[in-house]
Amino acid sequence: MEDLQKFQVVFQPSGRRGLIEAGKSLLQAAQELGVGIEAACGGGMVCGKCKVIPEFGSFAKLDLESKQENINGITKVEEKILHAEEIAKGYRLACCTTIQGDIVVSVPKASQSAKQVVLEEGKGRSFEIKPAVRNLYVELDPASLADAADDSRRLLGALEQEYGLSGLSLDYQALIALPKILREHDWQVTAVVRLDKNEVIAVRGGRYEHNLGAAIDIGTTTLAAYLCDLQTGEVLQKSSRMNSQIGYGEDVLSRISYASASPEALEKLHEIIIGDINELLQEMAEAQGRSREEIDELVLVYNTAMHHIALKLYPGYVGRSPFAPVVSDAVDIKARDLGIRINPGSWVHSLPIEAGFVGADNVAVILAEEPYKSDKIKLIIDIGTNGEIDLGNNDRLLSTSCATGPALEGAQIRFGMRAAPGAIEKVVIDKETFEPRYKVIGSDVWYPEAAHTGAKGICGSGIIDAFAALFKAGIVGKTGRINAKLPTERIRQGTHGSREYVLAYADETDIGQDIVITQADIRAIQLAKAALYVGAEYLMEKFGTDHVDEVILAGAFGSYIDKESAMAMGMFPPCDIDHVQAVGNAAGDGARIALLNIDKRAEAARVARQIEFVETAVEPDFQQRFMDAIAIPHA
Secondary structure, eight states: OOOOOEEEEEEETTTEEEEEETTOBHHHHHHHHTOOBOOTTSSOSOSOOOEEEEEOEEETTTTEEEOGGGBOOOOHHHHHHSOHHHHHTTOEETTTOBBSSOEEEEOOGGGBOOOOOOOOOOOOOOOOOBOSEEEEEEEOOOOOSSOOOOHHHHHHHHHHHHHOOOSOEEOHHHHHHHHHHHHHTTTEEEEEEEGGGTEEEEEEESOOOOOEEEEEEEOSSEEEEEEEETTTOOEEEEEEEEOGGGGGOSSHHHHHHHHHSOHHHHHHHHHHHHHHHHHHHHHHHHHTTOOGGGEEEEEEEEOHHHHHHHTTOOOGGGGSTTOOOSOOSOEEEEHHHHTOOSOTTOEEEEOOOOBTTBOHHHHHHHHHHOGGGOSSOEEEEEESSSEEEEEEOSSOEEEEEEOOHHHHTTTTSTTBOOSOTTEEEEEEEOTTTOOEEEEETTOOOOBTTSSOOOBOEEOHHHHHHHHHHHHHTTSBOTTSOBOTTSSOTTEEEOTTSSEEEEEEOGGGBSSSSOEEEEHHHHHHHHHHHHHHHHHHHHHHHHHTOSOOSEEEEEHHHHHHSOHHHHHHTTSSOOOOGGGEEEOSOHHHHHHHHHHHBHHHHHHHHHHHHHSEEOOGGGSTTHHHHHHHHHSSSOO
């Protein structure tokens, strides 16, 4: 088969360039070259975030000529999504623009992927330190003509004699390294034993005391990692990063769709997430002056889609009814089998999946919060790209899942963006003048005190704040409609014919455009908050209660949103505001607990099987309840 023709593609301002096959889209080219372009729908041609500007002419410094005929003409999808003025300025959607020759592409600031602010912090929690890995120091008799027992038998025999451990096995990689380590360290070594596996996973010279372990919360958008001392439980290092799969879609369904298309696609996404994991582990170990080969245990938590992709399990059936995962029990896999570069004999523990789209990350949240040990009825809401809700106490525990993330994290919002510098995060609107005050991430100064705010868009917490502020100021009514009769120029008719509110004028921003909240944005938020409210309402009904004693907001989103704003818009059932608390990254805390206490893994497995999952979408009155919950705060 003849190789496809390739052309030079150059992205500005990064300067990234490379040869890309003819017929591929500019978004695919960006993904291959590592150019960060926002692509909320993963190339599904619906979100309109991947705006780029092809540049035409002769570029002597780049040694290429970029011609208009080197890309396809504007498509019907672009004509529908892009505004007339954007088309006039030469804007294209990277997902719709295919390569037919050498091309230079400019990526505007609004389309560039910014480094997200990732929440690593949880809350202080007390638990017993009881790691799965133990260090056992032994001094062996050297091999001799009188005693020529093999090295393996000599080590395992000494461990049985010294510690009463019989039936131990030796990991293959540890076996390979054994003869050299024994002789280089005068037959005085430390065996690293994974107790529940009855296996020696490493042999280290001399007396080795402090093993490293790591726990990683793998979200659809971000990863949060913790490096711990397995003996003391101390968190030595924290690190976080964006999930590099983000270019293949911001929501789990986009990732599932891509990964299910072919074995090569699944392999691609698997390699991407394993690469992220390896980089985090390397970064944390180096920061402590240690080697990542000293990491002897790893615990991973994630939603069901990320679980399947990270473990290279076919995710296709998770994305369609009845949403059955390949495996829901906790699994232990050798790190080397996943391509994770730590101690090659170490195991990776994956907490159990609860049901369908309620994954190991939710089990970790429950493990951290322990509602199953409380007399109080607790409502736990973990708002990420997908929303999980748990309700119950020591008598009974129920859970459900609802699609909230895309809107609440900006994917369905006109100027929505991730929580990165330049994102509007706090909003207040004057009830008399209808003028806004707002603050962006990365600055402590509020507009209008800062004339130029550097705003680039609105992040999730800003969207909730703005939504509540518009409602409190009377700009948005109970139905969610913008009131066009108010005496303010900030309310206007948008280019698509619907009403919008100008939150920031172009000269205040870093993107040279007015940042507006449109009627469509408000409706998207209404749909998302309605899904959360109805999910909680069903759980309360199934549990048999008309109230909750405590509302717990978990995850980065839950930690940054204003509690009063969330309650004002009807995101969750009424509760005393003093009993609403944000607990930070509870999923990360749960992963760390499972890393440092092996008994908690059994507890997690038991609780995961006891939780009753409620599929709200099949309830006969779901649609009516959902429509009622769209009203503000609700009907």
